[in-house]
Amino acid sequence: MNRTEKIIVVVIGLLMIAWLFISPRLAPQAPAPAPDTGAAGPAIGVTNAQAETGPSMAPAATPDMASAAAEPAPAAAEPAEIEEIAPRGPEQLFTLTNSDCALTFSSRGAGLVQVDFPNYRRFAGDTSSWVVIDQRLAPALVYTGLAGLGADADFRGAAAPDGASVTFELKSASGLALTRTITLDRRDVPPNRGIWARIKARSIESDETYRLKVVDVFSNAAPAALDLAASGLTAGGMTAAESELRFKEAPALGVDIRYASGGRGVRYWGAELVKLFSADQKKKGLPRPPESVRQSEETPVDWVAVKNKFFVQILAPENGAGGYHLAADRVIIPGEAQNHLLAPKHAELELVKAGVNFPETRLEPGGTIGRAHSFYAGPKKYSVLKFLGFEQDAVMEFGFWTYFCKLLLNILNLLWALIPNYGVAIILLTLLLKVVFWPLTRKSTESMKKMQEIQPLMAELKTRFKDNPKKQQEETLRLYKEHKVNPLGGCLPMLIQIPVFIALFVVLRSAIELRFAAFLWIDDLSQPERLFMDLVHFPVNLLPILMTVTMIWQQKLTPTGGDPAQQKMMMFIMPVMMLVMFYSMASGLVLYWTANQCVSIVQQLLTKYRARMKPGKTA
16 A cells, blocks of 8 residues: 555544444443243233232342332423322232243233343353343333322233233222223244244344233213323333443443424434433532433424333334433442542433323313323344334434444344354355455455556656656656556455444444354354453453454555555554454454455465466466
8 A cells, every 4th residue: 555545544444443432422230140030931920919018029030121210200291190098909910921021010000010031141151041121110101190090009900811911990089090901912933943934033024022012091980071181101211231230331221212203203312311411410500410310302202212232112102192201310429429529520321211291181071082002122123123113123223324234234144044153144244245345356456566566656756756746746647547556446445344344333232133142262242252351350352363463464465565664564553553443342343354354365365376376477
């Protein structure tokens, strides 16, 4: 590469580094381990528990996501409830199950208090316990702002004879009654055995289902008209994934909302939530960031979602909602209440919550109002989410790179269907891209060789026209044209890789397919290797080191021209810069770049061999 090309490569590298730091802005103490629960429970289960026995109401489990506090009510969106004190019976728990999940509902507020995922394990290599979302303290699908029908209301529940649904009923003291029917899609599918079944499940149409249908019917049993107050319906709460807590990573928590069709599209509150803490602190003149913040907006929305790195809950009213509300709690540093200097300068999210809002409605005597909702509680899996409608797959947060991310993810899943190992799939993807872009790579190599050949002529031009830069530039361009040389041709291979590189980075950030995907000594391609963590405090990642070695080797094989001292400097600056940038990245991304380097080395060795074997050349 000449000087111009090297500058372009350095600029591209710096832009890639800057993008990695800027992207997150755009776009708790770990609980006790869960007991081994073996397999999912029966299709419908009913458990009686005393009202005041908290922990005994549900089996203890370590959640991948959990809620830590009850949903407080904003002044406008969630009016405070004033309920009459009435004796309560024992709590009842109802569990709906299919082959993919088990959802537990409580007679307290008719809300969802726990979701089990028997097909997803808590940790890499773990074969005993599965992921559990425990929302006991902030249930999903609970109304706020309706006196007598809130989270503490004592509903009467009943399971359907076929075990496919559960119904809750309650009438408040004012005469307002609510009947709720919850149905879980119970498609019980056999394990995918054949290649076509795997291709269909991964890339075309997944057989997995995590969606609920919730139908609420409000009726007025009073002799006079009633006002159905402005109210909210919760989507639950979400905390960091256990893997993030285990390795002390910044949690990838977020709240997404989609404005009603024809509106402003999808809004991602992840980075904006952190800014709310700083803004509230500045506005109120507080010595430290507030412990929680909230926001509400009375703009029609199609759905609202709460999510962490790999799982999401999406509440989508069938006819939309009049607005949304959200809340977030930050991590509290021990002792900061006594000494505000201990408080963090920038809030770190610990819990996010959200829900939809409904306006006030009048109910005449004997009148009814029905509301139907779709509720998804499951993995961030594109092959499942893309069929939910209303852009609910936007929770993947692919952003500007959506087209590349979807294409890349589908290709990876297709390759996985052929050979069920994502490490092998990434290597095959690299080979596939090399084949597709081989014509451009060959032209690039030829361009670099021609540039190398005309270096003496370029040096002569610099000497002849050293006092006339304009003339020197004109003669240089004439020289390029005469020898059919593209000075930027050597950068084509790297430019081709950038969209794939960024798309793979985004996919690894949110797609659950590569969670705990093992390859050779790597047990999770969505995370750095982190070898010998129990022996040394510094994580050892072998793959980035191997990648750096291949980069140096590849640069030595690449035809270059210009100042030799500058060449040697660039030969080490770029690999070292890439080592620093890649060292803490997901192993799958490093594997892709390393495989790409190895294939490039093989290509260059073959090109050199063929050149030596041409007539008139000596071996």
